[in-house]
Structures are given as C-alpha cells and as structure tokens.
Amino acid sequence: MSFSASDAAFEGFRLTRRSPMTVLWWALAYIVFFAGVMALASGPIIQMVSEMERLEGMSDPQFSDFNALGLTYFSLFAWIMPLSLVFGAVINAAVARAVLRPAQSAFGYMRLGMDEVRVLVVTLVLAIVFGVIMALGGTVIGFVAGFANASGTSGLWLAVILGGIVLMLLAIWLMVRFSLAVPIVVAERRFAFLDSFARTRGRFWPILGMAVLAAVMSLLVGLLGSIIAQAVTLMTGGLNVLSGMEEARLDEILRAAWPALLGWGVINALISALQLAVIYAPFSAAYRELKGLPQD
Amino acid sequence: MAKRGFSIGEALGDGFRLVGQRPLSVFVWGLLMLVPSLIPILILAPAFINMPWAELTAGSGAPDSAAFNDYVLRSNLANLLSYALQLLVYGMLGAAVYRLVLDPARGRRRPFGLGLGMDELRVAVSYIALFVAVMAVMIALILVAVGAGLALWPVLSEGGRAMGVFVMMIASLLAILLIYARVCLIPPAFVAVQDFEFGVGWRLGAGQTWRLVGMTLAIWLLVIVIILAAYAVLGAVGFGLWMALGLSTVLPESPAELFDYVASNPRVAWLSVLMLPLCWVYGMTGVMGLAPYASAVRQLTPTDAIAEPAAPDTNEL
Numbered sequence: 001m002s003f004s005a006s007d008a009a010f011e012g013f014r015l016t017r018r019s020p021m022t023v024l025w026w027a028l029a030y031i032v033f034f035a036g037v038m039a040l041a042s043g044p045i046i047q048m049v050s051e052m053e054r055l056e057g058m059s060d061p062q063f064s065d066f067n068a069l070g071l072t073y074f075s076l077f078a079w080i081m082p083l084s085l086v087f088g089a090v091i092n093a094a095v096a097r098a099v100l101r102p103a104q105s106a107f108g109y110m111r112l113g114m115d116e117v118r119v120l121v122v123t124l125v126l127a128i129v130f131g132v133i134m135a136l137g138g139t140v141i142g143f144v145a146g147f148a149n150a151s152g153t154s155g156l157w158l159a160v161i162l163g164g165i166v167l168m169l170l171a172i173w174l175m176v177r178f179s180l181a182v183p184i185v186v187a188e189r190r191f192a193f194l195d196s197f198a199r200t201r202g203r204f205w206p207i208l209g210m211a212v213l214a215a216v217m218s219l220l221v222g223l224l225g226s227i228i229a230q231a232v233t234l235m236t237g238g239l240n241v242l243s244g245m246e247e248a249r250l251d252e253i254l255r256a257a258w259p260a261l262l263g264w265g266v267i268n269a270l271i272s273a274l275q276l277a278v279i280y281a282p283f284s285a286a287y288r289e290l291k292g293l294p295q296d
Numbered sequence: 297m298a299k300r301g302f303s304i305g306e307a308l309g310d311g312f313r314l315v316g317q318r319p320l321s322v323f324v325w326g327l328l329m330l331v332p333s334l335i336p337i338l339i340l341a342p343a344f345i346n347m348p349w350a351e352l353t354a355g356s357g358a359p360d361s362a363a364f365n366d367y368v369l370r371s372n373l374a375n376l377l378s379y380a381l382q383l384l385v386y387g388m389l390g391a392a393v394y395r396l397v398l399d400p401a402r403g404r405r406r407p408f409g410l411g412l413g414m415d416e417l418r419v420a421v422s423y424i425a426l427f428v429a430v431m432a433v434m435i436a437l438i439l440v441a442v443g444a445g446l447a448l449w450p451v452l453s454e455g456g457r458a459m460g461v462f463v464m465m466i467a468s469l470l471a472i473l474l475i476y477a478r479v480c481l482i483p484p485a486f487v488a489v490q491d492f493e494f495g496v497g498w499r500l501g502a503g504q505t506w507r508l509v510g511m512t513l514a515i516w517l518l519v520i521v522i523i524l525a526a527y528a529v530l531g532a533v534g535f536g537l538w539m540a541l542g543l544s545t546v547l548p549e550s551p552a553e554l555f556d557y558v559a560s561n562p563r564v565a566w567l568s569v570l571m572l573p574l575c576w577v578y579g580m581t582g583v584m585g586l587a588p589y590a591s592a593v594r595q596l597t598p599t600d601a602i603a604e605p606a607a608p609d610t611n612e613l
Contacts, residue, residue, distance in 0.1 A: 205495070217421070
C-alpha cells in the first residue's frame with residue numbers, strides 16, 4: 001500500500017478537531033505529572049541550588065566538594081528517569097491509540113496496561129540500539145580525532161568532520177526507519193522491535209518529508225503558543241515575582257506566584273499536548289495507510 | 297512529464313508584468329511587508345517611553361527595575377509576534393504572487409490577490425523547511441571547509457593559504473547557490489499542485505540548476521538596483537522636503553531628544569508621505585523576488601497542467 005505524506009502529516013490536527021477533549025486530557029496529564037515531579041523534587045532541587053551557591057562561593061573547589069551535589073543529582077535522576085519513561089510510554093501509546101483505535105476514547109486514550117508495557121520496552125530497546133550505534137560511531141570518530149591530534153596528521157581532521165556528518169545522516173536514517181515502531185506495537189498488540197524497518201523499506205523519503213512537515217507544524221504551534229504564553233506573562237507579571245524568593249518555602253512561593261505559575265503551567269501543558277498530537281499522530285496515520293487499515 | 301527548459305527573460309518579465317498589471321496590489325503588498333516591523337514597535341513603544349532615559353544617559357545608578365522588566369517582557373512578546381507576522385505576511389505575499397503568476401484565475405476574486413488558506417500555509421511551511429534545510433547544509437559546508445582548511449594548512453605556503461581561503465569561500469558560496477537553486481522551486485510548486493509535495497519542486501529543478509542560479513543572481517542584482525535607485529530618489533526628495541519645511545539641521549541624539557524634537561516640530565510628520573512610494577518599492581522588490589520562480593514552475597510544467605498567464609486585469613480587486 002502507498003500513503004500520502006502530506007495527508008498523514010496533518011493527522012494531528014484532524015485528531016484535535018475530531019476529539020478536542022483528548023488534547024485537554026493530555027494537557028491535564030502533563031500538569032499532574034509536572035506538578036507531582038515538582039512537589040517531590042522541590043526539596044532535592046533546593047538542596048542542589050544551595051550546594052551550587054556554596055560551590056560558587058569557594059575560591060578553589062576540590063573534586064570531593066562536588067560529591068554532595070553529584071549524589072543529590074543522581075538520586076533525583078534515579079527516580080525521575082523511570083517515571084518519565086512510564087509517562088512517555090502512556091502518552092505515546094495514547095497518541096497511537098487515538099489514531100488507530102479512535103473508538104477507545106475514554107481518559108484521552110490513556111491507559112496503563114500491556115500496550116504501555118510493550119511501548120515502554122520497545123522504545124527503550126530501540127533507544128539503546130540507537131544509542132549504541134551512535135556511541136560506536138562517535139567512538140571511532142573520537143579515536144580518529146585523538147590520533148589526528150596526537151600524531152599531528154592534520155589531514156585526518158577532514159575525515160573526522162565528514163565522519164561526524166555521516167553519523168548525523170545515519171541518525172536521521174535510523175530515526176525514520178524506527179519511526180513506525182510505536183504504531184505497530186499498539187496496532188498489533190505485540191513486541192515488534194524490527195518490524196518498523198520492514199514497513200518503512202523503500203519509503204524513506206515520503207516518511208522523512210512527512211516528519212519534516214509535522215516538525216514544522218509543531219514549530220508553528222509552539223510559536224503561536226509562545227505568543228499567548230508571553231501575553232499572559234505580560235498580564236500576570238511573569239515569573240519575575242519569584243526573584244528574591246530563593247530562600248522562601250514552597251507554600252510561600254505558591255502564595256506569591258500562583259497566578260503566574262498557573263498561567264504558565266496551563267498554557268505550556270496545552271502547547272505540549274497540541275505539539276504531541278501534531279508531531280506523533282502522523283506516524284500512526286502513515287502506518288494505518290501503509291497497512292491499508294480503515295480510518296474508523 | 298515532458299522536460300523542457302525555461303526562459304530567464306520570460307520569468308523576470310512575468311515579475312515586471314505583474315507589477316505593471318497590479319500597481320495598487322504592489323503597494324498593498326509593500327505595506328503588508330512593513331507590518332512585521334511596525335506591530336512590535338507599537339508593543340514596545342509604551343515601555344520604551346517609560347524607560348528612565350535620564351538615569352541611563354547620566355549613568356547615575358541602577359535603572360528602575362519595574363520599567364526594565366516591563367520592557368524585557370514586551371520585547372520578548374514583540375520578538376515572537378514579529379516572527380509569527382513575518383511568516384504570515386510572507387506566506388500571504390508568496391501565495392498571492394505565485395497564484396497570480398501560475399494561474400491568474402485563482403488570484404482573481406481575492407482582494408489584492410491576497411487570501412488566508414491552505415496556499416498561505418503551504419508557502420509558510422515550505423519557507424521554514426527550506427530555511428532549516430539551507431541552514432543545516434550551510435553549517436555542514438562550514439565544517440567541511442574548516443576540516444579541509446585544517447588538512448591543507450600545514451602543506452601550503454603563505455600565499456597558498458590566502459588563495460586556499462579565497463577558493464574555499466568561493467566554493468562555499470557556489471555550493472549554497474547551487475543548493476538554493478535546487479530547492480527554490482519547491483514553494484511555488486506547493487501552490488501549483490496544491491499539495492505539500494517536496495518532490496515536485498525538486499524534480500522540476502532537475503537539469504535546470506545553472507539556469508536557476510543565473511536567474512537567482514539576476515534577481516538579486518535587479519532588487520539591489522531597484523532599492524538603490526529608490527533610496528537615491530527618495531533621499532533626494534526627502535532632503536528637499538526637509539529643507540522646504542524649514543526643519544532644523546541639528547538632529548536629535550537620544551530618544552528623549554527625538555520625542556522633544558517631534559513634539560516641537562509637528563511639520564516633520566509630512567516626511568511620512570515618503571512611506572507611500574517606499575511601500576510600493578518594497579512591494580515591487582517582493583514581487584521581483586517571488587514571481588520569477590513561479591514563472592519557472594509554470595514554464596517547466598506541461599501547459600495542460602497549469603494555465604498560461606491570462607490577459608491583463610482591469611480590476612485589481
């Protein structure tokens with residue numbers, strides 16, 4: 001089956017028009033997720049900020065002085081990272097479900113079931129494969145650069161730069177070839193690690209064109225959203241009210257800055273939800289067209 | 297699709313023809329081109345006036361933070377709005393000119409050929425995509441040039457290095473021109489086929505690269521000549537008007553002095569009449585920068601796919 005790249009690129013807008021409540025659900029999910037993370041992380045973040053201020057005040061900080069900062073950072077990262085991965089899987093699966101199974105619209109298509117587990121595992125495995133390939137390529141380039149530097153063989157620098165460009169092109173190629181993985185996993189309800197490769201064979205350019213269109217649309221949505229956010233900031237005075245409140249408790253900060261924080265949070269969550277639909281829905285639409293599935 | 301060449305003369309002529317047929321539209325398009333610069337000024341003006349200029353010029357301590365915060369917030373909003381308006385205006389202008397050159401029937405029944413629909417979105421999207429693509433290629437070219445420079449630097453003599461830098465600059469410029477020539481037909485082709493098909497414009501440009509480079513250089517030259525001539529004429533008229541109005545030859549040196557100067561010399565407002573011919577010139581440069589590419593698309597596309605230009609319009613609206 002063939003598919004129209006320009007038609008698929010607008011699936012996010014069609015989804016938003018067909019089910020505007022879905023976008024509100026996703027925005028709400030963003031708000032809940034970020035509010036939860038901020039509430040849980042505010043303590044360690046404040047600790048990190050004061051630790052950084054302490055380090056700034058030192059004239060000759062030693063490596064051991066960074067230990068406390070590093071420990072706080074990694075302990076924060078250790079539980080924010082898995083939470084983000086689960087949240088990402090829920091949202092990614094929701095977008096694919098919204099395009100591929102439009103009837104299952106409850107809770108903005110968000111679930112926490114086997115689809116999400118499969119999406120989490122497949123995206124994690126593909127991200128690791130992608131990361132390993134990039135790291136290998138980067139290591140080879142780094143080795144050549146190191147050799148060029150040590151031996152004074154200046155001619156090798158051209159090879160290093162060309163290698164870097166080839167690696168970036170390889171990254172784009174891999175991303176396009178992996179891009180249908182989530183829709184396949186959700187549509188076929190199975191762990192599909194390499195099926196995206198087969199499904200995208202011979203369709204690299206149309207899918208890349210569709211991705212470029214979706215990215216530009218997302219950029220436009222972001223730009224328009226930023227204008228609204230900036231206008232709201234102008235009306236509420238913005239987050240400038242937070243300046244001078246470094247020592248304040250969370251409840252004091254919230255009391256002083258709640259209109260600005262609320263406006264900023266709601267608008268950014270809405271923009272993120274819209275961008276999510278605009279940028280991810282086209283890939284599910286492309287899969288649906290390539291597979292010859294019905295739209296409803 | 298039968299492949300044939302296109303005439304640069306006809307393409308440039310289509311630009312002049314459109315200017316001649318729609319002088320009022322050209323003025324409106326020029327006026328529209330000023331909007332992205334004017335609206336942000338209107339947003340910034342109140343904060344700009346409220347700035348503590350006396351403190352700033354005297355350097356007497358920290359400026360008022362509330363006025364500064366207001367200025368920064370407004371300036372952020374003005375920047376974002378300016379980007380959005382530029383996209384909107386150039387999308388509208390591009391779509392209007394492309395439509396009128398590709399198929400005048402599609403451009404009629406629209407006020408000044410302008411509209412706000414999918415054609416405008418297609419043009420805006422194509423401009424963003426091409427801007428990003430050309431920027432990415434430019435960065436890659438700069439990196440390659442740096443790599444080649446590093447490789448050749450030790451083996452070249454002093455004179456050879458200077459020559460190498462010169463050759464590299466020329467080669468990079470030529471490479472950017474060639475790439476631009478290969479992609480420049482994509483925006484009008486979007487409007488011609490009424491679809492977001494990057495492949496159509498790309499394929500139309502195949503085998504026409506050098507001709508498109510030549511046309512692009514001719515357009516740049518033409519636009520530079522038009523602007524220089526217009527500035528020379530308008531500068532002379534402006535100077536004559538300034539003297540005729542008996543305005544002072546001592547020019548204000550700060551924004552505060554400028555406000556005082558305008559307040560005490562209301563006749564200076566007469567100089568704003570020069571905006572009218574300036575708008576027309578801007579509109580004309582806009583048309584000359586856009587119409588030839590649409591003409592090339594029309595010439596390169598079989599005649600049964602896109603209509604030839606129709607007879608001159610009698611009613612611009």
